Amino acid sequence: MPSGDGRTAVQGMSRRAFIRAWAVAGGVLLAGGAAGWRGVSAGGNVVMPPSRRLAAAPVLVNGWLLRPADRERGFPL
Amino acid sequence: VRVSFQELSTVSPKAEVCIVGSGAAGLPLALKLVAAGARVLLCEGGATDFTARSQALYRGEVIGDPYVPLDVARLRYFGGSTNHWGGWCRPLDAYDFEAKAAAPVTAWPIGKAELDPFAAEAGSILDMTPLPADRPIPGSGLKQVHISITPPARLREKYADEVARTPGLLFCLGANLFGFQVSGERITAAIFRAYDGSERVVPARYFVLATGGIENSRLLLWSNRQAAGAVVPKAEALGRYWMEHPHVTLGEALVTAPERLGLDRSDLAFLAPQPATIAELGILNCGLRLHRTDYTGVDRMIADLSCSAPALGRRLARLRGRRLLCGALLRAAWEQEPRHDNRIELDTATDALGMPRPRLYWRKSELDAHTAKATALALGRYLLDQDIGRVRLEPWLAAEDVQFPGEGEIAGRHHMGGTRMGRSATDAVVDADCRVFGRDNLYLAGSSVFPSVGHANPTLTLVQLSLRLAEHLRMRLAGSRPPPGFPLSGH
Numbered sequence: 001m002p003s004g005d006g007r008t009a010v011q012g013m014s015r016r017a018f019i020r021a022w023a024v025a026g027g028v029l030l031a032g033g034a035a036g037w038r039g040v041s042a043g044g045n046v047v048m049p050p051s052r053r054l055a056a057a058p059v060l061v062n063g064w065l066l067r068p069a070d071r072e073r074g075f076p077l
Numbered sequence: 078v079r080v081s082f083q084e085l086s087t088v089s090p091k092a093e094v095c096i097v098g099s100g101a102a103g104l105p106l107a108l109k110l111v112a113a114g115a116r117v118l119l120c121e122g123g124a125t126d127f128t129a130r131s132q133a134l135y136r137g138e139v140i141g142d143p144y145v146p147l148d149v150a151r152l153r154y155f156g157g158s159t160n161h162w163g164g165w166c167r168p169l170d171a172y173d174f175e176a177k178a179a180a181p182v183t184a185w186p187i188g189k190a191e192l193d194p195f196a197a198e199a200g201s202i203l204d205m206t207p208l209p210a211d212r213p214i215p216g217s218g219l220k221q222v223h224i225s226i227t228p229p230a231r232l233r234e235k236y237a238d239e240v241a242r243t244p245g246l247l248f249c250l251g252a253n254l255f256g257f258q259v260s261g262e263r264i265t266a267a268i269f270r271a272y273d274g275s276e277r278v279v280p281a282r283y284f285v286l287a288t289g290g291i292e293n294s295r296l297l298l299w300s301n302r303q304a305a306g307a308v309v310p311k312a313e314a315l316g317r318y319w320m321e322h323p324h325v326t327l328g329e330a331l332v333t334a335p336e337r338l339g340l341d342r343s344d345l346a347f348l349a350p351q352p353a354t355i356a357e358l359g360i361l362n363c364g365l366r367l368h369r370t371d372y373t374g375v376d377r378m379i380a381d382l383s384c385s386a387p388a389l390g391r392r393l394a395r396l397r398g399r400r401l402l403c404g405a406l407l408r409a410a411w412e413q414e415p416r417h418d419n420r421i422e423l424d425t426a427t428d429a430l431g432m433p434r435p436r437l438y439w440r441k442s443e444l445d446a447h448t449a450k451a452t453a454l455a456l457g458r459y460l461l462d463q464d465i466g467r468v469r470l471e472p473w474l475a476a477e478d479v480q481f482p483g484e485g486e487i488a489g490r491h492h493m494g495g496t497r498m499g500r501s502a503t504d505a506v507v508d509a510d511c512r513v514f515g516r517d518n519l520y521l522a523g524s525s526v527f528p529s530v531g532h533a534n535p536t537l538t539l540v541q542l543s544l545r546l547a548e549h550l551r552m553r554l555a556g557s558r559p560p561p562g563f564p565l566s567g568h
Binding site: 058061062063070 | 328385386387388389454457458460461467468469470471472474475
């Protein structure tokens with residue numbers, strides 16, 4: 001279930017299953033489409049990364065909290 | 078009005094309230110009671126200035142995690158530890174008074190609203206500046222918070238003249254509490270001992286122990302032992318649930334939008350989890366402290382990051398060249414889990430007065446590690462989600478099994494708990510009025526009564542509690558006051 005950081009909780013979950021889980025947890029879906037799906041918890045925290053990011057969960061590399069993509073293509077600013 | 082130790086037994090019957098300890102808890106309590114018309118005897122074990130002999134009474138053993146020597150963390154003379162404190166003030170958050178999901182034992186029997194009426198007065202005593210409202214940081218689960226950082230109020234200097242001149246306030250130095258006399262449910266007298274072994278028995282209507290976050294426990298444990306359990310008749314929690322604010326450097330951060338974190342207008346910004354985040358992450362309250370670094374520090378961080386993410390490092394280096402990148406040291410001071418095992422006990426060794434020294438058992442828990450790590454990661458994920466920076470955790474924090482460093486800051490020198498406030502004597506020592514369970518006229522003041530500690534520095538809260546206690550005692554005295562008008566000796 002969504003636990004606040006979202007990514008760990010929903011990793012491997014289909015979008016349909018994710019939506020169902022958030023409905024049970026009292027979360028609200030905010031947006032979809034090109035921006036990807038995002039959710040907000042009952043407490044107001046955005047916790048849902050776009051589904052495309054699910055495969056790109058943050059990783060700790062030598063202490064740095066990074067996206068896997070950081071190691072390949074740089075900081076997307 | 079100063080009285081000597083030799084005079085104590087003579088003048089003390091004229092005091093209604095005997096307060097032991099003249100620090101941040103005892104001194105404001107005494108002055109507020111006297112201003113309300115009460116006759117107060119304020120007893121301080123130390124002198125007007127630091128003395129090695131008095132300070133040595135604070136020595137004690139620490140078992141568990143590395144900690145600072147007990148006799149350097151607090152000061153034992155007029156004004157107490159306000160003689161060396163840092164002056165940082167912030168009230169506890171409203172949700173600090175509630176049961177947190179990760180450790181329901183954090184609940185207070187009172188809410189923030191009980192202390193709010195005393196916030197302005199306490200802030201004035203401590204020379205605090207008004208604080209802006211907390212600012213939620215959208216999408217982070219965190220909020221920017223503020224701490225009053227002013228030149229610390231030294232209560233000895235600030236109130237010395239007032240103490241010396243105030244009618245109705247008797248002030249005795251070198252009065253070391255050594256025990257209590259008990260009759261029925263009431264404490265009838267306090268026993269003070271001098272270094273030469275002589276003692277004075279001091280009767281009063283009400284007694285308030287305000288001797289600090291270790292001494293309140295030690296003095297009650299010792300008094301209780303001498304009186305065969307008559308001082309604290311329900312002592313299951315006495316000395317237990319002792320707490321600190323662990324202080325650790327968690328890592329560092331590179332940030333391209335410092336204004337989001339409040340680092341654009343200050344070199345020091347404070348963040349804390351919002352209550353929903355505390356619940357969702359299963360943590361306790363945690364204050365993140367971001368100290369802006371100079372560009373040497375930024376360069377070092379970029380170089381370190383480049384080892385793991387070369388392309389990202391190159392991109393950041395270009396931003397640094399245009400001064401669009403900010404570096405920050407990431408520190409934290411957080412709410413330690415209240416645990417029954419963290420405690421003050423009496424040692425077999427004794428001090429110069431013949432009283433057992435304190436022995437502190439203190440360890441940080443898995444929840445303490447989780448609180449620090451999860452809060453740092455919440456900031457890191459916010460920077461990732463917003464593409465405005467990256468966080469690096471110290472190696473010990475990044476490890477699966479977090480082992481705290483054994484040196485460095487360690488903690489805030491904030492001694493809290495040991496005589497916690499609660500709803501019953503099964504897990505607390507004092508009730509919501511700071512009165513010892515089962516004793517009609519024995520009260521405790523100071524951070525020793527905190528059931529939980531939030532992340533805010535404790536002094537403001539403990540002064541608020543003292544002012545609230547003064548109001549409580551004023552009302553009790555109003556219902557039982559003897560005919561007014563008899564002068565105190567020495568006026």
